[in-house]
Amino acid sequence: MYRTYDGIAAIALEGAPGHLLDLVSIAGLEQDLRTADADSEVTGILIEGGPEMFCGGLDLASIRSPEDSVELAAALADLLRVMPRLSKPVAASAEGDALASGASLLCCTDYAACRSGISIGTVEAGKGIWPMVAQVPLLHRVGARAAMENLASGIPFPAERARELGLVNIVTDDPRAAAVAWLRAASRGGEAARRGRPLAYHLADLDYDRALDTALTHFSSMFRKDHTT
Incomplete structure (x- = not known):
């Protein structure tokens, strides 16, 4: 379900029990993300699941053949590629477990709040x-x-361990409020943040020297644009 309020685009994971991801739900989620990113009235994107499960991963029951499994995995990979390239800040509110590909989805957000x-x-x-x-x-x-x-173990991290490792930013009784508060703060960057967010993820994949050279190029470009308009 997609809805907007006060500049926040809230995307609720829905579908099979456990909010499992199949081709239809992955395509819908990707479309919602792109819609929110293109909406000039939206300043932040919130992904949230239900009280029992944030997302349980791929819907393996929807796979009928080896070809189906490859198609489903490719769709997931495409979704995970899209998220770092969005220009708007993305937060997750996890009231319930985030497992398998649900954990990878949570990892792709900028800020994640979860319940103990x-x-x-x-x-x-x-x-x-x-x-x-x-x-x-x-x-x-x-x-x-x-x-x-x-x-290697297949044993998920408890919330507090996930916080220690940086998988989530905060463990709280009200993860939605924490996620929305962060989105409000992140919206202050405006156009500079919209250019900077995808660049930050690109820089994280480069070696140190190349990251500095790339950052300098983008800084110079931003400076010239900001002083000629």
């Missing part, structure tokens, strides 16, 4: 499967050493 007592992480290894796509945002967010604690 929930679990966050992949579960595939415990079922004899490796989370090939879902592992990527987790590895980028916390590094291989910390990520492997979950990836």
Whole structure:
């Protein structure tokens, strides 16, 4: 479900029990994200799930053939590529567990607030499967050493451990309020932040010297534009 209020585009994960992701729900979520990003009245994007489950991952029951599994994984990968390229700040409010690809979705947000007592992480290894796509945002967010604690065991992180590692920013009784408050603060960057957000994720993937050179180029470009308009 997509709705806007006071500059916030709230996207509620819906669908199968556990808010599992199939081709239809992934396409809908990607479209909602793009719609919010293109809306000049929107200053921040909030992704939220239900009280029992933020997102339980891919809907494996929807897979009928090997081709279906590849198509579903490719759709997930495309969604995970889109999120760092958005120009608006993105926050997650997790009232319930974020598991498997649900954890990777949460990892792709800029700010994540969750309730105490929930679990966050992949579960595939415990079922004899490796989370090939879902592992990527987790590895980028916390590094291989910390990520492997979950990836190899299939045991999700408790909320407090997820906070220690930086998977979530805050553990609170009201994650939605915390996420919205952060989005309000993040909206103050205006046009500069809209250019800076996707660049920040690009710089994080570069080596140190290349990141500085790229940042300098973008700074110079921004400075010239801001002083000629």
